[in-house]
Amino acid sequence: MDLRSLRYFLAVAEQGGFTAAAERLHIAQPAVSMAIRKLEQTLDLQLFDRQERRVRLTDEGEVLARHARHILQAVNDAERELHELHGLSRGEVRVGIPSMLGSYYFPPILMAFRQRYPGIRLEVVEAGTRKLQQMIHQGDIDMGVIVTDTPPDDLETHSFLRDQMMAILPRDHPLAHADNVSYDAFFAEELVLFKEGYFHREVIDRISREAGVTPHIGFEANLIPLIKQIVSHGYGITTLLAMVVADDPTLVARPFSPPVWLDLSLAWRRGHRLSRANQTFVDLVLEQATHRRDG
Known part of the structure; x- marks a missing residue:
């Protein structure tokens, strides 16, 4: 029993005859008759009562017709959804x-x-x-942004941004007039930092370990507007990407010496085939990254 046979079968049932069904299907009438005969032989059942001029479904035919409609509708729905996904009119990222x-x-x-x-x-x-990273492994998200200084072996990564972490200072801070900020000078200040687990906090923790110092953390917060307010009022300094303070006249971004570079990538499970919608999102991120570099 195949889909073509089911389509022919339903056409005969709905049109009430083989000739009318053939006309609707735009095929020769013998092809319809042959397909129905083969279907009946496969099922070992009589599907139509042919004693009258207008053929009618038998009881067995009624049962098959009910299921055939569901099957063909499901196939049509699947084909439509796949077509929509191909055209990116539906999907999820x-x-x-x-x-x-x-x-x-x-x-x-x-x-x-x-x-x-x-x-x-x-x-x-x-x-x-x-x-x-944990959410990617658990399947809670399709992809995520990670720092790829040491990319995990079980994740596939595509880099889209390389940028410097900057020391962020109030405009009237003594270090705001320097060309750069040394690690010693930075760690001598009271700091406003993200909580653990965020990439900018991990960078600071790594640098402090390498320098053998313990940071003076006055505030921990993940709210960027709050961090900026605390710094602008002189209650500490922080480190962010320069883009975060580009339009804030109260804050100054200065590079570290030596500089601190971050390589950021989109990551997903290695061996996991991205859906068309997800792949299109990745392509757009990489396209925008190229425009950003070229611009």
């Missing part, structure tokens, strides 16, 4: 992004994606990079 990038780097990308593919549902999860 679940991406995890740390708050710093989610607030200052990704909004134009997310809006561009939404404008191009309004039928695709976009779910954005905010979390630290370590949490995002």
